[in-house]
Amino acid sequence: MGARVHPEDLTGRRILVVDDDEDVRTYLTTLLEDAGAEVFAVADGDAAVDAARVIHPDLITLDLSMPGKDGGEVLAELRGDAAVSEIPVCIVTGRPELRRLIYDRPVRPPEGFVTKPIDPRRLIADLRRILHLADRKQRRAAAGGPRPN
Numbered sequence: 001m002g003a004r005v006h007p008e009d010l011t012g013r014r015i016l017v018v019d020d021d022e023d024v025r026t027y028l029t030t031l032l033e034d035a036g037a038e039v040f041a042v043a044d045g046d047a048a049v050d051a052a053r054v055i056h057p058d059l060i061t062l063d064l065s066m067p068g069k070d071g072g073e074v075l076a077e078l079r080g081d082a083a084v085s086e087i088p089v090c091i092v093t094g095r096p097e098l099r100r101l102i103y104d105r106p107v108r109p110p111e112g113f114v115t116k117p118i119d120p121r122r123l124i125a126d127l128r129r130i131l132h133l134a135d136r137k138q139r140r141a142a143a144g145g146p147r148p149n
Helices: 022-034 045-055 071-079 096-103 120-143
Strands: 014-018 038-042 059-062 089-093 112-115
Touching: 014 022, 014 045, 022 038, 022 120, 038 045, 045 059, 045 071, 059 071, 059 120, 071 089, 089 120, 112 120
Parallel strands: 014 038, 014 059, 059 089, 089 112
Antiparallel strands: none
């Protein structure tokens, strides 16, 4: 039995999917679009950073293991760019042993981490949680309130 998600789960959200595997990009794009998101997909790290700057998505899903610029390098570049540093990032990888690529860097870690094979319900729930927390942080900042760590 396939996992069903509610269409309104990500309605109105813009998500950038970054993965070098075409099948994974297609799967994630379909899953997220079925959940109501507007999805943009790119195949490598350089395109990810450029797309984030142009699209300014609400969230980025990021593969770690990619040719050229890996996900850790992409995360560091995103975090170092004031224009896109606050965009939440969820790592989606089939190689959890590569966590060191992100956690060994002197930048804020990603807001989420999901391993492949992907459980569709868990992915949507995790992305909704990440987006909810980002929304709260943004509202606090706009109101001049304390910022969470």
